[in-house]
Amino acid sequence: EVQLEESGGALVQPGGSLRLSCAASGFTLNNYGMNWVRQAPGKGPEWVSHISSEGIRIYYRDSVKGRFTISRDHAENSVFLQMNSLRVEDTAVYYCARDRSEVIDYWGQGTLVTVSS
Amino acid sequence: DVQMTQSPSTLSASVGDTVTITCRASRGISYWLAWYQQKPGKAPKLLIYEASRLQSGVPSRFRGSGAATEFTLTISSLQPDDFATYYCQQYNFYWTFGQGTRVDLK
DSSP states (O other): OOEEEEEOOOEEOTTOOEEEEEEEESSOGGGSEEEEEEEOTTSOEEEEEEEOTTSOOEEEOGGGTTTEEEEEETTTTEEEEEEOSOOGGGOEEEEEEEEETTEEEEEOOOEEEEEOO | OOOEEEEOSEEEEOTTOOEEEEEEESSOOTTOEEEEEEOTTSOOEEEEETTTEEOTTOOTTEEEEEETTEEEEEEOSOOGGGOSEEEEEEOSSSOEEOOOEEEEEO
16 A cells, blocks of 8 residues: 655745655655655645656746755655745645656655744 | 635535536636635545546546636535535646635535
8 A cells, every 4th residue: 555654844934954754665656756745724725846766857836946956765664844934825735646657646754844933 | 816706705505506616717727727625623625636537535426527717616506515615726837726616504
């Protein structure tokens, strides 16, 4: 069974940093692209970042470029999102999501990031 | 950027009804479109990909159609478990979601 478990969400002040982790199980992480998708309270999902299966192709949405960094560690079966210079508008539930040929097919249950003073 | 616009925003229906949700892309995306179902406090669940392909395990009452800029999701014989919010998403140019359509009980 495919499982994705996020951790690392917290309350942080504007300008602060957080590192989200996603532990994958039930499939071979090497074979899939991975994404972070966020959802602000009462809003629709918003794609944040993608890393290809081999880690070569990395993409970010414009609003997080230069602040967020996605990475993956196949030995740990994990994907990470380093978030720096956090803003109030980054407040959301952050989901780790797998994609096969760009189709996002499985999501974790999410971790809440709240940016507030 | 590709913008995705869904209509209606809310749809009221009864068990057994057939409902249709429309999604429009701001530019052509071929058939690189997916539909998701989301229930409160849960992650989205993939229903349809490549505009009309049913994800494994999804009931056949869900049907997707369309190409280029116009897409629809049709749910036939609505079941109690189908009351939820539905999102379209393009994956032709990065990934963009629609704003959602909530299907609630009339």
